[in-house]
Amino acid sequence: MTTKLSFTLFLTLIVLLLPSSPEARRLPFLSKPSHPQNNIVSDNYTYQIRYFQQTLDHFSFHHLPTFPQRYLINTDHWLGPSPMAPIFLYCGNEGDIEWFALNTGFVWELAPLFGAMVIFPEHRYYGESMPYGSRDEAYKNASTLAYLTAEQALADYAVLITDLKRNLSAEACPVVLFGGSYGGMLAAWMRVKYPHIAIGALASSAPILQFDDIVPLDTFYNIVSNDFRRESTSCFDTIKKSWDVITSVGRKANGLDRLAKTFHLCGKLKSSDDLFNWLESAYSYLAMVDYPYPSEFLMPLPAYPIKEVCKKIDESAEGTNVLDRIFNGVSVYYNYTGQADCFDLDDDPHGMSGWDWQACTEMVMPMSSNKNSSMFPEWDYNYTSYAVDCWNEFGVIPRPTWITTEFGGHDYKSVFKNFGSNIIFSNGLLDPWSGGGVVENISDSVVALVTKKGAHHLDLRAATADDPDWLVDQRASEVKLIKGWIDNYYTTKKGVFNM
Amino acid sequence: MTTKLSFTLFLTLIVLLLPSSPEARRLPFLSKPSHPQNNIVSDNYTYQIRYFQQTLDHFSFHHLPTFPQRYLINTDHWLGPSPMAPIFLYCGNEGDIEWFALNTGFVWELAPLFGAMVIFPEHRYYGESMPYGSRDEAYKNASTLAYLTAEQALADYAVLITDLKRNLSAEACPVVLFGGSYGGMLAAWMRVKYPHIAIGALASSAPILQFDDIVPLDTFYNIVSNDFRRESTSCFDTIKKSWDVITSVGRKANGLDRLAKTFHLCGKLKSSDDLFNWLESAYSYLAMVDYPYPSEFLMPLPAYPIKEVCKKIDESAEGTNVLDRIFNGVSVYYNYTGQADCFDLDDDPHGMSGWDWQACTEMVMPMSSNKNSSMFPEWDYNYTSYAVDCWNEFGVIPRPTWITTEFGGHDYKSVFKNFGSNIIFSNGLLDPWSGGGVVENISDSVVALVTKKGAHHLDLRAATADDPDWLVDQRASEVKLIKGWIDNYYTTKKGVFNM
Numbered sequence: 001m002t003t004k005l006s007f008t009l010f011l012t013l014i015v016l017l018l019p020s021s022p023e024a025r026r027l028p029f030l031s032k033p034s035h036p037q038n039n040i041v042s043d044n045y046t047y048q049i050r051y052f053q054q055t056l057d058h059f060s061f062h063h064l065p066t067f068p069q070r071y072l073i074n075t076d077h078w079l080g081p082s083p084m085a086p087i088f089l090y091c092g093n094e095g096d097i098e099w100f101a102l103n104t105g106f107v108w109e110l111a112p113l114f115g116a117m118v119i120f121p122e123h124r125y126y127g128e129s130m131p132y133g134s135r136d137e138a139y140k141n142a143s144t145l146a147y148l149t150a151e152q153a154l155a156d157y158a159v160l161i162t163d164l165k166r167n168l169s170a171e172a173c174p175v176v177l178f179g180g181s182y183g184g185m186l187a188a189w190m191r192v193k194y195p196h197i198a199i200g201a202l203a204s205s206a207p208i209l210q211f212d213d214i215v216p217l218d219t220f221y222n223i224v225s226n227d228f229r230r231e232s233t234s235c236f237d238t239i240k241k242s243w244d245v246i247t248s249v250g251r252k253a254n255g256l257d258r259l260a261k262t263f264h265l266c267g268k269l270k271s272s273d274d275l276f277n278w279l280e281s282a283y284s285y286l287a288m289v290d291y292p293y294p295s296e297f298l299m300p301l302p303a304y305p306i307k308e309v310c311k312k313i314d315e316s317a318e319g320t321n322v323l324d325r326i327f328n329g330v331s332v333y334y335n336y337t338g339q340a341d342c343f344d345l346d347d348d349p350h351g352m353s354g355w356d357w358q359a360c361t362e363m364v365m366p367m368s369s370n371k372n373s374s375m376f377p378e379w380d381y382n383y384t385s386y387a388v389d390c391w392n393e394f395g396v397i398p399r400p401t402w403i404t405t406e407f408g409g410h411d412y413k414s415v416f417k418n419f420g421s422n423i424i425f426s427n428g429l430l431d432p433w434s435g436g437g438v439v440e441n442i443s444d445s446v447v448a449l450v451t452k453k454g455a456h457h458l459d460l461r462a463a464t465a466d467d468p469d470w471l472v473d474q475r476a477s478e479v480k481l482i483k484g485w486i487d488n489y490y491t492t493k494k495g496v497f498n499m
Numbered sequence: 500m501t502t503k504l505s506f507t508l509f510l511t512l513i514v515l516l517l518p519s520s521p522e523a524r525r526l527p528f529l530s531k532p533s534h535p536q537n538n539i540v541s542d543n544y545t546y547q548i549r550y551f552q553q554t555l556d557h558f559s560f561h562h563l564p565t566f567p568q569r570y571l572i573n574t575d576h577w578l579g580p581s582p583m584a585p586i587f588l589y590c591g592n593e594g595d596i597e598w599f600a601l602n603t604g605f606v607w608e609l610a611p612l613f614g615a616m617v618i619f620p621e622h623r624y625y626g627e628s629m630p631y632g633s634r635d636e637a638y639k640n641a642s643t644l645a646y647l648t649a650e651q652a653l654a655d656y657a658v659l660i661t662d663l664k665r666n667l668s669a670e671a672c673p674v675v676l677f678g679g680s681y682g683g684m685l686a687a688w689m690r691v692k693y694p695h696i697a698i699g700a701l702a703s704s705a706p707i708l709q710f711d712d713i714v715p716l717d718t719f720y721n722i723v724s725n726d727f728r729r730e731s732t733s734c735f736d737t738i739k740k741s742w743d744v745i746t747s748v749g750r751k752a753n754g755l756d757r758l759a760k761t762f763h764l765c766g767k768l769k770s771s772d773d774l775f776n777w778l779e780s781a782y783s784y785l786a787m788v789d790y791p792y793p794s795e796f797l798m799p800l801p802a803y804p805i806k807e808v809c810k811k812i813d814e815s816a817e818g819t820n821v822l823d824r825i826f827n828g829v830s831v832y833y834n835y836t837g838q839a840d841c842f843d844l845d846d847d848p849h850g851m852s853g854w855d856w857q858a859c860t861e862m863v864m865p866m867s868s869n870k871n872s873s874m875f876p877e878w879d880y881n882y883t884s885y886a887v888d889c890w891n892e893f894g895v896i897p898r899p900t901w902i903t904t905e906f907g908g909h910d911y912k913s914v915f916k917n918f919g920s921n922i923i924f925s926n927g928l929l930d931p932w933s934g935g936g937v938v939e940n941i942s943d944s945v946v947a948l949v950t951k952k953g954a955h956h957l958d959l960r961a962a963t964a965d966d967p968d969w970l971v972d973q974r975a976s977e978v979k980l981i982k983g984w985i986d987n988y989y990t991t992k993k994g995v996f997n998m
Binding site for chain 2: 055057058059060061062063142143145147149151152155158159162171172192193194195196197199361396401402406408410411412414415417418419420421422488489492493
């Protein structure tokens, strides 16, 4: 206790003494969705848009304004309350809910098979679900952002679905949760925390173990690196070499201008670090969306885009220097359509990001990069500088051990063996987030579905004609398990009624 | 949704239009413990008193002061971290933790048998565990009281035990939860919400179903009434008759003075209602503490005190009128030692009660009294007048459906059948709170231990030479089940280590 208190005081002192600190590395989570890159529209996904007046703070009793939580709903295929037809609820994550709905075809395709209702509630503080009337007001300062937490979001979903079921006299209809990435974490946590609300959860690419020291801190960047090495050792080597080249060019007279020109930047390059971030992001996101067919999830991309990036890097004309090779490579990510003339390293440097707030409060996911196994520059995780950054950006000090206290993680195998049921953890091993995921079966009904060549929540995407067999099989397993949960629920219900 | 919003608006209007409302009946929970009636001191219960700097709001990120949470700890019998010796944690409820510790002998007696550490953390806003520096500041208004909720209390226990285990390198030591009454609810809920923190819970006399309309609203007062009828029909009849007599006497000239004299009140009687409350409290508490041996839990009392009360009522000299009989009866409760010369109906009319705040926010337990089955005056549950009272007293509007949304209850059999394990719900059927308790086995490891002649969390009290066999048996079953949880935990741990 004394230790904890002193450390907080110590940290506060550091924070006050060091107003300007070295930039701590924040994780490359799917923070992009708040600015959808493209509009996928499909006739399969029709829904009504509704709003629910939501309690801002579920866990204390201040007088606070409610806020309109947006949710998408489709009841076209729902068989209604009397046959206890299921309700599929996607746990909205850190972005506009329509964007997630359009990229989660699996749920829409499943609904008619199960006679299910589909609901996509939006996560508070994202999209249109803004407390205090507007995004500007909601994101004004630490006091207004205070209620942007995972626990509050889960309570939102619980309150919303309870109210909705009551209004439809559908209290007995089983709810199945879906979610990908952070949404997958929410789905798994919701199944554990609200077993009376939902009978099971498909948590896709949910890195619920990426906290504290549960998994090795270098796992994320090692997986990204291995994805590149797997395609080509020389590609991996070129990328690994490039950081020193950038640093040494950047230090020369007019070096930053030369780098800006090489990488076709629209504006000035202020430091090599900005270029590092831009490149690191591209590699990390490429690893996440290394899908087996052309996709437009974050960016328009070809099938297995890492293969294409490495082709460009490896197959540039002989004599092409390292930086030009790198530029050719990342252009596959940033400019696959060829429409960009130049690149902005940071679209909106002054906009506060909701995910950054979450990372600065409870979603502290420690990461490092290991020079022996990674193609990235080496760095260690430094909580102090991370916390200082958070203080400078938001005026908040993180609670780095809170998530594992609230949701567990350290001893997850023992816990799930004796408690809990009906969770699918699906992971693709190309996805760097799989390093923080559950990739082993734990019990009969807490199971891991792992695909060697899958990427970030690939299974939640709509079926395509190009789906490889292993993906078709994975989805079939998921359908079978979900059907089992629902059947078992009906059996139990009948048993209870007859008691 | 629209309905909900409008109802809140409607309620707010009512609240504003009706500053003075008829007093809604608040439940007779164990709100007394904040003023211990007596000091039981036992050599068996030695402990250190420690304080933990606790986060005031676990679920949002305001800048709030921490507060010192008091906890009692005894490690005398603990076998330490390397044999993974267990930790017994009593979930402190609405009162001074020392008082609960002294009245929960079972846990102290168990500790040496299991080589266990014992911890009694105090519930926030009770005893010495006061936010904002003092009770006066903590209870100042709705803003300072805002964080007095069950969810925050559970998070306190989770944070405290996690920190304590880390400091002792005891992360692998299994935690078993204990709790009685509201503390039993907390223990059961904690097992469900924090399965990674505790491997099982003994929830004694925990009315987790006394919410919404899960159980019939008249169940509590029916059980109290049956406890009296069971002893003597004429006793039941006399009590049932007495309300009309009080009302009619009270209406006469100097009637209130006559009542005050009959009941030996120290001060003036302002209305018959106050006398009703005083008598109803006595009967309800008598039902709770109808223990098979003399006890001093709430008041010094003889064995099976209801039998004694009824004796006094029935066996008063022939010709004794109804009110004198009633007075003779309740004197067993209020004045068993014979030391009181007169009675104060309300010890502290201006003191805000923590439990009243909880009842006015989330712990809304609807109750009514049915003229056909109850010995009490008839009344219906009226949420509106309940809410108006809460507004007038605390400036807060309750959230009557929140507890079942957060913790479940409506479909608890189906839920526990498929999810969760290692909970004992123990109940004595004399206890009126057993009406809101789980009294049927649900699965192999979510079990109900019910005693016909038990009262309010009798099993948690220290063993006495007067314990009836059924009580000895009940405690033996509890020990066996707890031992099973711990053994199973060790087996699982070994399995996981060997994987």
